[in-house]
Amino acid sequence: MKKTISVLLALFLAFSCASFAFAAQSEDSFGAYDHVFIIGVDGAGRFFKDANTPNFDRIFKDGAVDYTARAETITISAQNWGSILTGVSYLRHRMTNSVTESTPRTSDTKYPTIFTLLHKADPAAKLAVYTNWGAITKGIVENDLGADEVQIGDDGQLTDAMCEYFDAGNKPKLFFSQLDSVDHFGHEYGSKAPEYFAQIETVDGYIGRIYDSLTRNGLMENGLFIVVADHGHRVSKGHGGLTMRETNVMVAVAGKTVAAGGTMDKDTRNRDVAAIALYALGVERPDHMSARIPANLFTGVGGERRSVRNDFADAVFSRIVWPITLCTAWI
Ligand SMILES: [Zn+2]
DSSP: OHHHHHHHHHHHHHHHHHHHHHHHHHHSSTTOOSEEEEEEETTOTTGGGGSOOHHHHHHTTTSEEEEEEEOOSSOOHHHHHHHHHHSSOHHHHOOOHHHHHHOOOOTTSSSOOHHHHHHHHOTTOOEEEEESSHHIIIIISOSSSOOEEEEOSOHHHHHHHHHHHHHTTOOOSEEEEEEOHHHHHHHHHOTTSHHHHHHHHHHHHHHHHHHHHHHHTTTTTTEEEEEEESOOOOTTSOOOSOOHHHHEEEEEEESTTBOTTOOOOTTOBTTHHHHHHHHHHTOOOOTTOOOOOOSSSBTTOOOOOOOSGGGHHHHHHHHHHHHHHHTTTTO
């Protein structure tokens, strides 16, 4: 009898501890998500703010949006998509457009993307990359992870393919897409031209379609949805330099534990998307990252300081050049 009572007591204790642990976990944002969807809009900088974007606005109505996050100091695509997906600066990952277009990347690299980090933590996790620019699947996301990879050089057709993918019942744990058409218009017309804003509005429609397909397939119930830009454009077309129009980028996050109306803090960078995605999926961040969780993003989660030690050269260099960028704020 005594034995039966103690077994029952032990079971009760174990059960109540387990349910307490579960309750504490469910209120936390760490590991609170089954899926993270990252939609990259190449060349969009901060300019969704100045366009008519009803889809973006409805998706992030209760989300957190920062239009003045900082890009990598070199405001070029590979440097920035590389940092957004690895959480380290371009000085560390060393990706350039020509390297990523020509050199396949594998998971034995020193600074892996969040795809490799998730795959190592959860080998069964479904991974998917849908990209316009082929360098993403070739030279940025590692090729030996068994991810579903699609490359289509037309944003509209790429959107069709993404919606079909979700409608077919695919439920990736980590999904990344890069839409490229806004960048083409930036190169052709510059960041003050009506043509550039018209293309942002077209892409806003694509983002709405992607989000709606996730919603109707139940993927947003425990999904985190992120829209991020790699860099902006000069008025005089193109990018790569230090001006504020090139450097300011949007980071927008929607999900069940995101602070409604959050703006993230002033130190937010687009590379922080790597830290945010890992945090949401409950994957420990490797020590080498200089990405961090911004304040005013997740409910009840304070911001972290960016590690200077992890990337001293970038910390120093990005501070040295910042006054130059500030001088261009009025352009
Ligand atoms: Zn780009």
